Amino acid sequence: MKKTERNQRADLPAQIAKALRDAILSGELTADDRLPSEQDLAETFAxxxxxxREALKRLAAQSLIRTERGAFGGAFVRRLSYDEAQAQHASTSTLLLSINEVDFAVACEARYALETSVTTLACARRSTEDLQAMRxxxxxxxxxxxxxxDFCASDVALxxxxxxxAGNPILSYQLAGAVEAMQPLMNMITFSARSRSEIVNLHSRLTDAIEARDPAAANAALTGLEAYTLELGQGVIARRQRPRTG
Incomplete structure (x- = not known):
């Protein structure tokens, strides 16, 4: 680990946390490795x-390390699971979209562009259990x-x-923000205006296409969902922005 270059105004805990994080990302420190003691780190970074301790707290908050008590305790590089990473990614994406007030059309475009990227694999690899769950x-x-x-929760689950x-944990992680963050936010805007029967029809077309291993038909169903969602969202937003009279 390299010593940080510091000045009097620098955020020392942040710099130390970054140095340790870089060591983890570079592979210098790997999963389950024990970090140097607090005293050794203090001497290393002067x-x-x-x-x-503050630097270690920041790493723990990022789920990069875990701490254990006892004679053989200390700080260890955490072995992060895909499920944990997906949950964190979805949470971060939700926060990012909420704070920055991303344009509805931009979010809709990104959300469906990301989802159509997995249809070919999903058609090739879907299991009977996948189809049963969707239906x-x-x-x-x-x-x-x-x-x-509950309807919105079911929408997200499907x-x-x-x-x-698609059977690819990396893709599942990458799309967690799209499915579990962007879609609920879009649902919050459109739920009052949408036709449930229209959504069910499009979901049925999508599932039929996955069962038939037909990526083109699956993407056509997603395109229909995108167009319908965009139409609803723009209509709801326009009505909210319309000045009240009387």
């Missing part, structure tokens, strides 16, 4: 132990009395199953 969500969406919240049907 800082106090409280400064080192179970379609049946759920057609239930009378299903709340808007698309997440489509992504996972």
């Amino acid at each position: 800082v106090s132990r409280p400064t080192v 179970a969500e379609i049946a759920r969406q057609g239930q009378a009395g299903l709340s808007d919240e 698309h997440r199953r489509l992504v996972d049907a």
Whole structure:
């Protein structure tokens, strides 16, 4: 690990955390490796132990390290699972979209462009369980009395199953932000205006295409979903922006 170049105004914990993070990303420190002790790190970076502790807290907050107590304890490089990474990615994407108020059309374009990237693999690799899960969500969406919240959750679950049907954990991670962050935010805007029967019809077309191993038909169904979502979203936003009279 290289010593940080510092000045009096620098954020020392952030610089130390970055140096350790770079060591992890470069492979100098690998999963389950024990980090040097606080005292050794303090000497390496010529800082106090409280400064080192703050740097370690930042790494722990990023799920890069874990700490253990006892004679054989200390700070260790964390072995992060895909499920944990996906949850963090979706959470970060939700926060990013909420704070920056991304244009609805831009989010819609990105969300469906990302999802169509997995249809070929999903068609080739989908299992019977994948199809059953998607059709179970379609049946759920057609239930009378299903709340808007539950309908939206089912919507997300169906698309997440489509992504996972591609059988590639890296793609599932990359698309977690699209499916579990962008889609719920779009649902929040469009749920009051959309026709559930239209959504169910498009979801059925999508699932039929995946079952038939027909990527072109699957992408056509996603294109239909994108067009419908964009139409609804723009209509809702236009009505909200319309000045009230009287």
